[in-house]
Amino acid sequence: MSGLFGGAIEALRQASAFALRRHEILAENVANADTPGFRAHDLSFASELDLARLVQSRPDPVSELDVRIVDAPDGPARPDGNDVDIDRQMVRLTQNAIYHNVVVHLLNARFNALKSAIQGR
Amino acid sequence: MPHGALSISASALSAQRTRLNVIAENLANANTTRTEAGGPYHRRVVRLESEAPPFASLLPGEPQLRGVRVGAVTAVPETRRQYMPGHPDADPEGYVEMPNVNPVLEMAEMMAATRAYEANVTAIQALKGMAQKALELGR
Numbered sequence: 001m002s003g004l005f006g007g008a009i010e011a012l013r014q015a016s017a018f019a020l021r022r023h024e025i026l027a028e029n030v031a032n033a034d035t036p037g038f039r040a041h042d043l044s045f046a047s048e049l050d051l052a053r054l055v056q057s058r059p060d061p062v063s064e065l066d067v068r069i070v071d072a073p074d075g076p077a078r079p080d081g082n083d084v085d086i087d088r089q090m091v092r093l094t095q096n097a098i099y100h101n102v103v104v105h106l107l108n109a110r111f112n113a114l115k116s117a118i119q120g121r
Numbered sequence: 122m123p124h125g126a127l128s129i130s131a132s133a134l135s136a137q138r139t140r141l142n143v144i145a146e147n148l149a150n151a152n153t154t155r156t157e158a159g160g161p162y163h164r165r166v167v168r169l170e171s172e173a174p175p176f177a178s179l180l181p182g183e184p185q186l187r188g189v190r191v192g193a194v195t196a197v198p199e200t201r202r203q204y205m206p207g208h209p210d211a212d213p214e215g216y217v218e219m220p221n222v223n224p225v226l227e228m229a230e231m232m233a234a235t236r237a238y239e240a241n242v243t244a245i246q247a248l249k250g251m252a253q254k255a256l257e258l259g260r
Contacts (some may be wrong), residue, residue: 016255023251024126027244028186031133034237035169035189086240097247104254111259 004114012107018043018067019100025069026096029089037081040089042072125186126248130241132172132188137238139191140167144231151222154210161210162220163196164227197221 022043032038045067074085143165153162170192173185199221206215 020126020251023244023248024129024186027126027129027241027248028188030240030244031129031136031189032169032171032187033240034137034233035171038171038187086237090240090243093244093247097251100251101254104258107258108260 009107009110012103012110015103016100016107018045019096019103021067022096023093023100026089026093029084030086030093033082033084033086033089035082038084039077039082040072040074040084041069042092043067044070044072127245129186129188130245130248132190133241134238134245136167136169136189136191137234137241139194140169140234141231141238143167143194144227144234147222148224148227148231151220151224151227153220154208154217161200161218162222163198163200164220164222165194165196167194168192 025041025043029038029040029042073083074088075083077083147164150162156162168191169189171187172190173187200218201221202216203219204215205211205217208215208217211217
């Protein structure tokens, strides 16, 4: 996608989708914090480079991000085979919500810039 | 709007509430010496298990996120003998079979269930906040 809504806006759209998807994964961990044998997951970018490119939102067309669900143990598994640490998960959940708010804020800023350009004032 | 996260957190709320109900039952029956099955009450424990979403098999490509449900509520068949001569259920030596409910253990379990419930409420509120923020786009 390019043109008016390409570049930064497209990158931010993907970042917002990433945050919502990551929330699902983290909510799964929190829901299963007491389930025997459950392993914690997380959603991650395939590489930090993707993240850096996203943040800088280079003008070149942004390809669909390569995100994947990975095992993310919070430490050694408990005797019941569960490795979710509820405190760490809650911190991630909060971080992710704040990250999403930042992304929405930036998106709004871009839209407002477009709006002023269109209205010429 | 991700439907997944909400239903996952909701499944956990429901499971933890069931767990709290069972704990309440244990505490309420801590001194029950006679039940329909005969004999004293046996404390019950819930087994939580992760649950694949409905129609999961129809979407083979998507990685499936799992909610949680109460897999089974099982009784722990143990009793303790307490010397209470004159009790209607006492045996000839004066001992009564009492339930094996340990109030301290039940209270600790209750706190764990309450905290788990609250954690899932927080997860739902975080999602709500994100969704509401997204609705402000373009204002």
